[in-house]
Amino acid sequence: MKIAYITDQLYLHGGAERVLTNKVNYLANLEDMTIFIITNEQKKNKFCYDIDSKVKHLDINLIYKRDRSYFSILNIVKAPIHFYKLKSLLNKIKPDVIITLSSQYDYYFLPFIVNKTLIIKEFHSSRHYYQQDRANCSKLKGFVYKLNDFVERKYTYNVLLTDDEKKYFKSNNTIVIPNFLIDIPKSFSSLTNKKAISAGRIAPVKGFENLIIAWKIVFEKNKEWIIEVYGNGEKKYVEKLNNLIISLGLDNNFFIKEATHQIEQKMQEASFYVMSSLTECFPMVLLESMSNGLPIISFNCPNGPKNIVSHNNDGLLIEDGNVEKLALAILNMIENEEMRKNFSKNGTLNVKRYNKQTIMKKWLHLFGYKNLIL
Structure with missing residues (x-):
């Protein structure tokens, strides 16, 4: 069986990139499986995560202006080239299954350029704000939203991460398959270091401004604890956040650091994880944090954290966007070591439901893989 995954790139650290890496590494080691990854703007960069050498990588070398709409003139003129290059490549490798993570032009024309092939669109972000915008656009x-509806009906399946997302789709071909943890670590955080951690793409949607302001409230009552945020983002935006940190006098307590391949080690050096995102769908970083023994503090933002974190069991879900309550929850976690230990124990047990065998069995069933072992 030949399976082709389509995405824009695999050199920037992120949840979707981590999930795709985990999937292809698993599939590449199954009997009678040939796995392809097709990118359009890898730019000869190394993969951000280690990918099995059996996975075949192909890049069509087509770079879009990410700061512009895909319907802008600068981008739309590249659509015919994208169409031709991708169609030619797919005709050459003849995959049995095509899965796209992309929201670029291939998302729109993919169902119309292949025949007798299982075509799947994977969604890795929440449509909560998408739906709000649609109501008042x-x-x-x-018209673009209606075009999306039309295209999505043409896919064999639209695979979502949570049941909450189903209400945002007009098609009846949606299936829910959550992400999985590759492994449960053999060691865990000691929960004793006076350090919290957060991670992710440094972008406005991650709400790090709110986390900085919340930490200022924490700092006024406890100057011993620090927080480290790991991730990459646009230079100007990172500078903006660092300027806010300095203006609030937090430059010795709040640190924004480059994305790292040692995130598991960094998590085990911390005593809890904080998420301040405006929206999430199924944040892998929460699974990874809990598997490393970290209690979670997160805004109860649409639609992801509540599907992973159990309030007052393995973490604290905070009223969405309430910075003061976020700060109070952080202080509560800092001051209550016994609560940290209980949350840690419960979290390491709860994340086991997202083991790779259980989740990948759902994917293999969807693919119609003949060697599926139940």
């Missing part, structure tokens, strides 16, 4: 943008 212009006629032109409304």
Whole structure:
């Protein structure tokens, strides 16, 4: 069986990139499986995560302006080239299953350029704000949303991460398959270091401004604890956050650091994880944190954290966007070591439901893999 995954790139650290890496590494070692990854703007960069040498990587070398709409003139003129290159490549390798993570032009034309092939669209972000915008958008943008509906009906399946996301889709071909943990670590955080951690793409949607402001409230009552945030983002935006940190006098307590391959080690050096995102779908970083023994503090943002974190069992879910309550929850976690230990124990047990065998069995069933062992 030949399976082709399509995405824009695999050199930037992120949840979708980590999930795709885990999947292809698993599939590449199954009997009678040939796995391809097709990118369009890898730019000869190394993969951000280790990918099995049996996985075949192909890049069509087509770079879009990420700061512009895909419907802008600068981007739309590249659509015919994208169409031709991708169609030619797929005709050459003839995959049995095609899965796209992309939201670029291939998302729109993929169902129309292949025949007798299982075509799947994977969604890795929540449509909560998408739906809000759709309710109040212009006629032109409304047309784009209707176009999305039409295209999504043409896929064999649209695979979502949570049941909550189903209500945002107009098609009846949606299936829910959550992400999985590759392994449960053999060691865990001691929960004694006076350090918290957060991680992710350094972008406005991650709400790090709110986390910085919340930490200022924490700092006024406890100056011993620090927080480290690991991730990459646009230079100007990172500078903006660092300027906010300095202006609040937190430059010795709040640190934004480059994304790291040693994130598991960094998690085990911390005593809890904080998420301040405006929206999430199924944040892998929460699974990874809990598997390393970290209690979680997170805004109860749409729609992901509540599907992973159990309030007052393995973490604390905070009223969405309430910075003061976020700060109070952090202080509560800092001051209550026994609570940290209980949350840690419960979390390491709860994440076992997302083991790779259980989740990948769902994917193999969807693919119609003949050697599926139940």
